[in-house]
Amino acid sequence: YPDCAFAQSRVTGYQTVGRDIAVNSAHDILVYPGRASAIDFSSTDEALAYVLIADPSKIVFSTDAQLASGQAKTVFLRPIQALNFPGATTATITNLSIKTVDSKGKQRLYNFNIVPTNKEPEHLGIRIAPLTPRMSPAQNVDRNRALAVSDVEKGLLIAIQRGYxxxxxxxxxxxxxxxALVKNQNLSAADAAARAGVDLSVIVELAKIAFEESNYRSHKPTHI
Structure with a gap:
């Protein structure tokens, strides 16, 4: 079942984040002493085009292929002993920017907060997952507005609980x-998303998360 993928990700230590959610928000990625944390795009059709760490004094990165080759899919982050770069400023939590290009030439820019920690490792990194809705956004949200609104609300709660x-x-x-706009002003999903300044694909992804959670629970075997 679809949610099994999320369960498997937790077992292996990877945090799975939907691509459209990742593009629209900055996610934290934890880095641990003596370990590498990965940001992996292998599940998508995107290749890495550019990688920038705002403060490189304590973090270094490498990729699984040269950026110029168009084959790089994964960024690996490693903490190092602090270096001194004359004139440069430093930050406890710095940001990482990654620009990708997909098979159709579309570019996407992702931002991550690099959070150093000495805690026990929780994740091996972040895996970016593509958006694969079962139907078009308009159908998915508007066919049954009441159900769709509850699905989006539930999906949002799940996304926050899982750290997406x-x-x-x-x-x-x-x-x-x-x-609020869909409930109170009788707007279509597309109009409400435009007025709220959120990509409709994010709404679809949240509804999809809720649907997959309900589907998984309805088929989950019970244990005596």
Missing amino acids: TAANDPVVYSVRQFL
């Missing part, structure tokens, strides 16, 4: 604006 997005992330605020 932070509760205080701007995209969460935009989704909540979308929900």
